[in-house]
Amino acid sequence: MDSFKKIAIGFGLVSVITLQGLQANRLKECESDADKASGCVEIKYYPNGDIEREIPWKNSELNGVQKIYYSNGQLAKEIPWKNSKPNGTEKEYSGDGRIVSETIYKSDGINYVVKDYYENGQLGAEIPYTKDSVNGIVKAYYDTGVLAFEGFVLGGSRNFTIGDDGSSGTGDHKYYSQNGKLLGIARYDKEARFQFVKCAEKKLSHEEAAGLKSALTHENFEKYCSKIEEKHGNEE
CATH class of the missing domain: 3.90.930.1 (Outer Surface Protein A; domain 3)
Structure with missing residues (x-):
């Protein structure tokens, strides 16, 4: 990553x-x-x-x-x-x-x-700016062309890191896995205030939610939201 x-x-x-x-x-x-x-x-x-x-x-x-x-x-x-x-x-x-x-x-x-x-x-990112500050829908991609992130971002300068540089946003910031599946979202209200974070396919424990909220990075969404498939002992 x-x-x-x-x-x-x-x-x-x-x-x-x-x-x-x-x-x-x-x-x-x-x-x-x-x-x-x-x-x-x-x-x-x-x-x-x-x-x-x-x-x-x-x-x-x-x-x-x-x-x-x-x-x-x-x-x-x-x-x-x-x-x-x-x-x-x-x-x-x-x-x-x-x-x-x-x-x-x-x-x-x-x-x-x-x-x-x-x-x-491959296109790596599309980032809109107003007066050198990020302002609009940001899209980031894996080097395979698969969408990795999409969300309306406010703040942040050139070469910013998603979710880890003081920038915020409005609506849902969506994070995707390398196979295109939604990992989870971070939601902001209309005033760019953080509301909550959740995973798409698993429920977060309090400890996991705290760890994810501490840094809303793509790496943390992979860490806390990736669902580990359990193998049943009777499977061949």
Whole structure:
């Protein structure tokens, strides 16, 4: 279950090969404020002279797709801008060209959804944010693609851990096993106050309930809610 502890961690399989500076050679390089008004690309360089980032300008604001490169020329990140606000799908890549995450911004630039990927390309999590705080229905998946968690979460920052970082929510937070069965729920009222926790297929003892409530993590739901099938002595 270690791969599930941080739901905002994951890697994908999209391969991106970038010839560094290709776009920069086709666009006018910014040399003045007048250029930024008419349209140009501001270029930042590594100490060895290789391009570190390309920053698009028009109407004296950030407009277009900003590109950031690793020192080896590999594309590291693409950030879409409109009138100096992020707008569209930001993509982050690993050093070997695999997509790590996508951040999908709405036009206001403050509401966005982060999608993180496992190394095998499976979607790891979908997390909505408002002003860098989790706000909305969070979904997390096993690396097989099976849903592991779903619930309306309030609070929590980037790379938060479900149920273990001070975040809360409203309604039912549902936790699932790797075979897709519901393990249990943690319920919150409309004011994001915790109500109770229960397992789907077994009744918790007072001690088990206390242990689960102490940390509403996916690992604890596996620990306290997984039903152990008893084998009968007369079975062959």
